Amino acid sequence: MRKVEEREISQAVIRRLPRYYRYLGELLESGVERISSNDLSKRMKVTASQIRQDLNNFGGFGQQGYGYNVKYLYTEIGKILGLENDHNFVIIGAGNLGQALANYSNFENRGFVLKGIFDANPTLKGMSIRNVPVRMMDELNDFIRANDVEIAVLTIPKSVAIEVAKDLVDAGIKAIWNFAHVDLNVPDNVIVENVHLIESLMRLSYNISRYNEEHKLDK
Amino acid sequence: MRKVEEREISQAVIRRLPRYYRYLGELLESGVERISSNDLSKRMKVTASQIRQDLNNFGGFGQQGYGYNVKYLYTEIGKILGLENDHNFVIIGAGNLGQALANYSNFENRGFVLKGIFDANPTLKGMSIRNVPVRMMDELNDFIRANDVEIAVLTIPKSVAIEVAKDLVDAGIKAIWNFAHVDLNVPDNVIVENVHLIESLMRLSYNISRYNEEHKLDK
Numbered sequence: 001m002r003k004v005e006e007r008e009i010s011q012a013v014i015r016r017l018p019r020y021y022r023y024l025g026e027l028l029e030s031g032v033e034r035i036s037s038n039d040l041s042k043r044m045k046v047t048a049s050q051i052r053q054d055l056n057n058f059g060g061f062g063q064q065g066y067g068y069n070v071k072y073l074y075t076e077i078g079k080i081l082g083l084e085n086d087h088n089f090v091i092i093g094a095g096n097l098g099q100a101l102a103n104y105s106n107f108e109n110r111g112f113v114l115k116g117i118f119d120a121n122p123t124l125k126g127m128s129i130r131n132v133p134v135r136m137m138d139e140l141n142d143f144i145r146a147n148d149v150e151i152a153v154l155t156i157p158k159s160v161a162i163e164v165a166k167d168l169v170d171a172g173i174k175a176i177w178n179f180a181h182v183d184l185n186v187p188d189n190v191i192v193e194n195v196h197l198i199e200s201l202m203r204l205s206y207n208i209s210r211y212n213e214e215h216k217l218d219k
Numbered sequence: 220m221r222k223v224e225e226r227e228i229s230q231a232v233i234r235r236l237p238r239y240y241r242y243l244g245e246l247l248e249s250g251v252e253r254i255s256s257n258d259l260s261k262r263m264k265v266t267a268s269q270i271r272q273d274l275n276n277f278g279g280f281g282q283q284g285y286g287y288n289v290k291y292l293y294t295e296i297g298k299i300l301g302l303e304n305d306h307n308f309v310i311i312g313a314g315n316l317g318q319a320l321a322n323y324s325n326f327e328n329r330g331f332v333l334k335g336i337f338d339a340n341p342t343l344k345g346m347s348i349r350n351v352p353v354r355m356m357d358e359l360n361d362f363i364r365a366n367d368v369e370i371a372v373l374t375i376p377k378s379v380a381i382e383v384a385k386d387l388v389d390a391g392i393k394a395i396w397n398f399a400h401v402d403l404n405v406p407d408n409v410i411v412e413n414v415h416l417i418e419s420l421m422r423l424s425y426n427i428s429r430y431n432e433e434h435k436l437d438k
Contacts, residue, residue, distance in 0.1 A: 014422060014425055015422065017421070017422075017425070018415070018417070018418035018421040018422065019415075019418065021421065022400070022418075044402075045402075080425065080428075081421045081422075081424055081425045081428070082421075082424040082425050082427055082428030082429075083421065083424060087424055087427070095319070095322075096315065096318050096319030096322050097316075097319040099315050099319070100314070100315030100316040100318075100319045101416075103314075103315050104416070106400070106417055107417065107420065110417060110420070110421070112420060112424075150427060151423065151427075174427055174430075175423050175426070175427050177419070177420060177423055181241070181325070183263075183264075189430065191423060191426040191427055191430060193419055193420070193422055193423035193426070195414070195416065195419055196237070196238075197320075197323070197414065198237070198325055198326065198329060199237035199238065199241075200396070200412055200414055201326065201329070201331060201396060201412070202236070202237040202240070202300045202301075202302065202329070203233060203234065203236075203237065203300075203412055204370065204394050204396055204410060204412035205300055205301035205302060205306055205331075206233055206236070206299065206300045206301050207394070207410040207412070208301055208306070208369060208370075208393055208394050208410055209299075209300070209301030210301075211393075211408065211410060
């Protein structure tokens with residue numbers, strides 16, 4: 001069995017992994033110890049062959065006639081997703097979205113630990129969310145270095161996001177979870193994961209139009 | 220030139236369209252009237268051949284030696300994305316995330332019009348966000364029918380999301396923008412666009428691990 005790190009896994013498979021992780025977690029919670037690719041297929045509404053193909057990327061998790069060991073598979077996928085270690089993060093932008101993310105206890109359950117919240121607005125100074133105080137931007141650089149912060153969450157307007165991203169890179173951040181609707185220009189060693197909500201809404205609107213057109217053509 | 224509606228466009232292209240739309244919108248704002256696929260390629264950091272291939276899906280927008288007419292292309296992509304018509308939506312769940320989305324004026328600029336906000340918590344009754352009052356869930360069905368609501372945004376816990384989705388389907392909703400971390404079980408004629416934030420964060424964490432591993436192997 002080859003080690004996972006030695007293999008290149010396609011981004012398409014990576015996109016699907018968290019969903020496997022979720023279903024396996026739910027199976028674990030309901031006390032299911034093993035599951036066949038067929039049963040998992042029915043639950044997840046993907047083909048059994050897709051499941052086998054995806055999970056084969058990580059070596060021989062399944063056994064003929066036995067199926068998958070749920071706990072083992074859940075743990076291994078968790079390791080692949082980097083969830084066996086905690087990840088410290090800060091939120092930059094204490095507006096509604098920043099506050100919403102700060103309040104998600106679900107992140108903490110997965111090992112994402114909120115260390116700090118930052119904003120440029122001095123009227124927010126002194127405010128706390130879940131006991132994490134809102135700090136001013138001039139403290140950001142030192143704070144990241146002192147608190148082993150790996151991830152910065154950007155919930156600020158796009159007009160300032162590029163500038164702040166530069167500061168984050170200078171401070172040695174490893175990854176940016178970017179909610180600002182702009183492409184950040186960062187070196188290759190800084191990971192960016194974009195959440196462009198308006199683009200998601202446009203895909204939804206595309207699919208409504210598409211459905212309406214098809215429905216019209218059917219008549 | 221075939222009509223757009225008659226062609227099947229791959230989901231991969233659809234995923235990229237909003238990004239084209241954004242860049243073209245920014246070009247328009249800065250007064251650029253036409254652009255070559257090469258120049259667009261440099262800005263967007265995708266290959267020129269990818270751009271030509273993607274945009275060819277929608278018929279002959281580009282002209283040899285002239286490039287793309289920015290306004291025309293922007294308008295056409297907007298039509299394809301279903302943005303030439305307004306879309307009424309409601310938000311279900313007036314917590315932090317629901318409030319954040321209700322406050323996004325950017326959605327309205329793109330023709331997504333917030334008609335109502337709903338919550339199960341009676342203490343929120345009487346609260347308003349941008350002049351839109353929070354209503355109780357027992358009004359939901361009638362409200363959707365009376366206000367030509369196409370889209371419901373679900374910002375409620377996963378424990379209740381499946382049940383609420385059923386009610387939405389009964390009320391004749393066309394599409395659900397789902398922020399609850401669960402797969403909704405709806406008929407094929409209801410469009411679902413999922414935003415699973417924790418899964419996005421897991422992909423980011425995967426990429427950090429991956430980078431760390433590669434970096435270790437380099438030494």
